[in-house]
Amino acid sequence: MKKEPDHRKPGEAGPAEPEAWPADDPTAPAGAVPVPPSTPLSEPEAPAAEAPDAEDAGAPPLPPSPLLPPGWARPQPVQQDRNLRAWLYFLAGLSLVVALWVPLRAIYQRMRYKPAVEGVRDADTFIALAYAGVSAGTVRAPDEVPRPQFEQQIRALRERGFNPIGLSDVRDFYFNGVPLPRKAVLVTMEQSRKNSYLETRAILRANRWKAVMFVRADTIRQKDPSALRWPILRDMARSGTWEVGAESFGGFRRIPAGPDGETGNFFSSPLWIEAEQRLETPEEFAKRIRAEHERMVREFQAGMDAPPPAFAFPYGDYGQYDPRAVPTRVLNLREVEKHYGIGFSLGPFLLNTRHSDPRALNRLLVNPAWSLDQFLAIVESGKAVPPWTLAQPLQAERWMTDWGLTEHPADGSLWLKAIPPGTNAGRFKPTTGALSWLVGSDLFEDFTLRLSFRIQAGQFGIRVRMRPGGEEGVRLLFDESGSIRVTQKVYGAEEFTQVTAQEIGFSPGQEQQLELTLNGRTLFARLNGRMLLKEPLDLMGEGRPGLFGLEVWDPEPGAAATQITALAFPRPRRVIKGWGPDTGLTSPQLIRQLQAEAFRLKAVSPPWMEAVKAMPLVLPPWDDAALRTFARMHGIAVLPRMTLRSSELALQIPPDLPAAEAVKMQADGIHLDARGVPPDEIPVLVPWLQEVHQSIKERNMKLALHFPASVARMASFASIAALFPGALIAVETPERAQELEPALPDAVVAEELTAPAADMHLNLYYQLATRALPEEALSPQARQDASRRDGYLAYQEGDYDAAIAHWSRWLEADPHSAEALSLIGRAWIQKGDLEQGLEYYTRSLDAGPGQIHMVIRRAELLERLGRPDEARELLNLYARIFPENPDILIAQAQWLNRRQRRQEARALVQQLVDQLPMSLEARLALLPLQDRPAERYATMRGILDLGRAPDSQIPFGHSLLGMEMLTFPESGVFFDYIRRQVARGKTARQRELYEGFLPLTNRVTDDFASGRLSDGWIASGGIRALDRGRYELRAAVDQAETYLRLRRSELLRDGAIEVVLDESQGFFWLYARRSSHSMLRFGFDQDGFIHLQAWSGGELLAQQARPWIRPPGSMTMRLEVRGDGMRGFVNGLEIFDGPVEIPPQVAYGWWGIAPFAFDLGVARARIIRMDCAPAPAALVLVPPGDPAEQAAALRPYVGGMSALAPAWFFQNPDGSLPDEWPEGADMLKMFTAFHRVRLLPVVDLSYEGDIAPAKIVDFIRKHQLQGVVVKRRSPPESKWLDGLAAALEAHPANVVVLQTEAALWNTPRAGEESRGERVVRPEAGDHLLPGKGDKLGLHELPVGSVLIPPLRAEWKIPLHVPEEEPGSADGDLTTPRVYLLGLDGRLSMPPPP
Secondary structure, X not given: OXXXXXXXXOOOOOOOOOOEEEOOOOOXXXXXXXXXXXXXXOOOOOOOOOXXXXXXXXXOOOOOOOOOOOOOOOOOXXXXXXXXXXXXXXXXXXXXXXXXXXXXXXXXXXXXXXXXXXXXXXXXXXXXXXXXXXXXXXXXXXXXXXXXXXXXXXXXXXXXXXXXXOHXXXXXXXXHOOOEEOOEEEEXXXXXXXXXXXXXXXHHHHOOOOEXXXXXXXXXXXXXXXXXXHHHHXXXXXXXXXXXXXXXXXXXXXXXXXXXXXXXXXXXXXXXXHHHOEEOOHHHHHHHHHHHHHHHHHHXXXXXXXXXXXXXXXXXXXXXXXXXXXXXXXHHHHHHHHHOOOEEOOEXXXXXXXXOOOOOXXXXXXXXXXXXXXXXXXXXXXXXXXXXXXXXXXXXXXXXXXXXXXXXXXXXXXXXXXXXXXXXXXXXXXXXXXXXXXXXXXXXXOEEEEEEEEEEEOEEEEEEEEOOOOOXXXXXXXXXXXXXXXXXXXXXXXXXXXXXXXXXXXOXXXXXXXXXXXXXXXXXXXXXXXXXXXXXXXXXXXXXXXXXXXXXXXXXXXXXXXXXXXXXXXXXXXXXXXXXXXXXXXXXXXXXXXXXXXXXXXXXXXXXXXXXXXXXXXOOOOOHHHHHHHHHHHOOEEOOEEEEOOHHHHOOOOOOHHHHHHHHOOOOEEEEEOXXXXXXXXXXXXXXXXXXXXXXXXXXXXXXEEOOHHHHOOOOHHHHHOOOOOOEEEEOOHXXXXXXXXXXXXXXXXXXXXXXXXXXXXXXXXXXXXXXXXXXXXXXXXXXXXXXXXXXXXXXXXOHHHHHHHHHHXXXXXXXXXXXXXXXXXXXXXXXXXXXXXXXXXXHHHHOOOOHHHHHHHHHHHHHOOXXXXXXXXXXXXXXXXXXXXXXXXXXXXXXXXXXXXXXXXXXXXHHHHHOOOOHHHHHHHHHXXXXXXXXXXXXXXXXXXXXXXXXXXXXXXXXXXXXXXXXXXXXXXXXXXXXXXXXXXXXXXXXXXXXXXXXXXXXXXXXXXXXXXXXXXXXXXXXXXXXXXXEEEOOOOOOEOOEEEOOOOOOOOXXXXXXXXXXXXXXXXXXXXXXXXXXXXXXXXXXXEEEEEEEOOEEEEEEEEEOOOOXXXXXXXXXXXXXXXXXXXXXXXXXXXXXXXXXXXXXXXXEEEEEOOOOXXXXXXXXXXXXXXXXXXXXXXXXXXXXXXXXXXXXXXXXXXXXXXXEEEOOOOOOOOOOOXXXXXXXHHHHHHHOOEEOOEEEOOXXXXXXXXXXXXXXXXXXXXXXXXXXXXXXXXXXXXXXXXXHHHOOOEEEEEEOOOOOOOEOOOOOOOOOOOEOOOOOOOOOOOOOOOOEEEEEOOOOOOOOOOOOOOEEEOEEOOOOOOOXXXXXXOOOEEEEOOOOOOOOOOOOO
């Protein structure tokens, strides 16, 4: 056998032989030889001979090996397995390390870099910041923040004590009520940008901060190199430093939004379908948005192995920037709620509160242009503060401008301005307005503000309780003309107007003082010291807190501007106001003083009981009903005061007596005034006070305690007050209340009331889409608004049961809605159930006791039910509460007038006018109660003085129209003012407004050939076109009448209205001079009679009626008004024998037509043609002559004459006027009386023109004339005319001044009996008639019922002499005409129609 060479080096040991180990030893090493357990080990044998090599195969074989014992095996040499097992173990270990690396690393990072939150978790607000991106080197986008700037900001947040929060904290806050840490900040990153992660992760770890990455899934799917991938996002989420939310799949795409290439944001704009030339339907919009969310959720779930915890709207836009897009917002927020739970917008706001909508939380995009100081100032401002803690609310840093321009000049004021075109070379786009928000006002709920402002142009608005995006809130809007509106927006519904008002004396540039108080759902407003809305306004909804902002707007870009000169938020509800029995204040004075400071009052404490003798003395009772109602309106507690002088006397009063008496008085509790108790007796008194307090609490009432001043100043006073938890603890000064506030939050300041001194294109889309929203998609407030609207629609259609059902659903959702209760009551009244209506009116007043209009309605209803005394008591009660409110006092006066107590009514309204000299309602209410004409004219002139105030012309003009001030006989005082505004108004708008008051100058004809009603008419509703050029007026189901009203007809005097009537149902009337208090009308009823009537003040003053059968087919009806008479015609035939007299009090009003029926919804009329035209005033001068012959000559022209002026009175040489009538005057007097032609005898001032005005008035009164024509040679001076007008106001008469040098007729010898002989006045010579081209001067005094339309103050017109050819009846319809009757009976007047 060949021996293997030994390759070992010298000294190196050979391979070790395997050791023998027992076979069952578990510690035996690998390769050991097993030894049978039953056999002991023996000495090793000699090694066996080596096996022979192959070449020695021929050698003799070895002897066989000896047999081994059982269980023994021959040791084998170790085999080489090429390290396979080791490699397998290595690979398995490596795989285990790799598998555990990610979770171990995540655990390590969470332990080491866990975001640090310091302080307690008791906050209910947080701010949210958004970063568009964070860049290391070159900034790739203008809104990206450089890495060093981001690092500075995060470090500064940490140093300033801000705490990081994540989406899980936000979800727990809103859905589980878990409080947040103080100064909580949510940092978010946009669009899953890679650099936003890589450049911020080290910064976040170093500052132990956390952030949220919102994922834009389309960039991940498209493998955008700048976007993160799902594995990295999963790793980020596991790190604890990051949370991941969704930001849509394709929502960043701009989509077609209109036919002219317009584009819009994906989530906020309906898609324009070019192929079909239309916008997608609301259903298609909803389907598109829903599919987008579902795809995003799938992508997120697949990439993150978890559903998305939040959603961020691309560009922050969910439709909040378009007020019309109600359905867009509703759908978007509903989808966010369904798929994510919480959502985020992007805008100017960063603060979120417990009242924020979790589906649209605020985020502020960080601007890289901000310095660190600016950033910190903005972040620090993101906290809600009580309004009364703002020391200087007009400071620049307190305002955040949303759009437009704000300026803060050195005078401390604030300017809101629209940006005009061309500003800063186009750097800013022009705007039509501006909007700015008060920083930190997110939780403004109940507060009072005092604001001074000047409107320079456009509209100024105040926004209160606004939600970001404008989804909820209230706006007060003032324009430069004095028009005021209060609008409200509730979630899921369109903005609607709550109330409107018109303020006289409101003008551009004039400073206005506004005081506004919000208390729960009630809004109080006072402007310039007077109640603005006449009564507290009951708002819809829950009255949740919201932002405070200011705005301006005007349709012209760059025009709107308003200056706010002062703004303050007084601290509310810190005062308990008491008064003694000897103040001498009447109930109205008391309420007036309390009203002025209602916002400060926590409670009022009228005197009640004083323990000063052996038995308590009950003081005179206070006006509990008025005070209780006033306090309920303002949310003030009424705590009658019990004055204690000693503990001995107090202990005589049973502890439960005060509470029991308070219940009887319907008070809210008791005020125990112990200031008079000696301080050393307080320990004795305290147990009794505790018993009283316990009794008060058991009845759920309030207790106010006022200890002696020395006790209240003690250091241990807080411990004494702590014995009365929940009680109002009264102290002497605001400073002391503030000191005690940390320990005694219910500390109030006690004040005493003293007696006053004696001398102090998508539009249609969004509308349809809003109405298409299913009811379950609407918010509770929107459902209430829908029930409100549906009820109105049903009410207008006459379905009162349906209206009650809709409004009852509203009432179920909002049991405290005073409006819902009042509307239900109105519907019951329409059904004829007055008792049920009264019940709901009563409940409405209980819910909203400040509703003045409801008080008046309820009082009127009580009268209808035969309960006038209750009506009087109700009006008296509210008159004590609202002594400044004109409506309630006017209602009182009207009640007195209906009870034939006219003098008391007049005195009451006169007192109101004295108290409120700026109230037009009060002055107009006084007018019909005044019996003397001079008083009525003085009232009208007082109204005119209000309108003459600088810059008050536009609001006064609206009042002239809205209050029908031009329909009174005394309205002539306004004529000159109106003409002056038309000629010299400051603005085109002002001139146009007043021009609309001047009477019509042209004929208005409608034959409906165009298929529509012309602009000359105003339709009241219920009008629609029919075939063959006919129009139908049909009353709505809740209307007895519908009408057409002629524009510019209010001051129309003489004229005619004609209608071609096809068919009708019910009554049909032609109207002239119609107003709310008087009218002329001609028409027929449904009982077979035709009428010609004059009404005033609800009384029929003059009429003619006769049986009448309507002719078949169409017919022509005509109403003519001339002078003092009106006539009616049917098919060209006069219906009555003569005209009906027009009473002088029916002076002015509008002209029109109207069908009428007593049953609602029945009246209708089909009209083929309408024609209305003014008629020029026609004055006929009659020279001396035979009256019988003159009457015969005039008779054919009576239909065209307004007045007859016979030359009867000639001035004597001594300047006096004759005392007697001329012979034969009775003939013409009877002639004019029968034909209703106004008789105005001529007073010929042949010698002295400037006769004293009083003499002319005395002459008119002496001869009992309706008026005169004063003929003068020289033009009258304005002073003489003013004096004559003033004299006539005491004794109204129609006076026309005629000026000409011509004699016009022969005159009798002065001072002699004429005996029929006529001589020419020497001064006139032979010139009886004016020369060619000469004109007469005509001036009618604007007093009484005038003849000439007030287009001009003075006319220059020709005299139509007998020799002329008669002119046309058409042509000039406004210039008055003067005709002279010839001695031969000729007259150049055109024949009447």
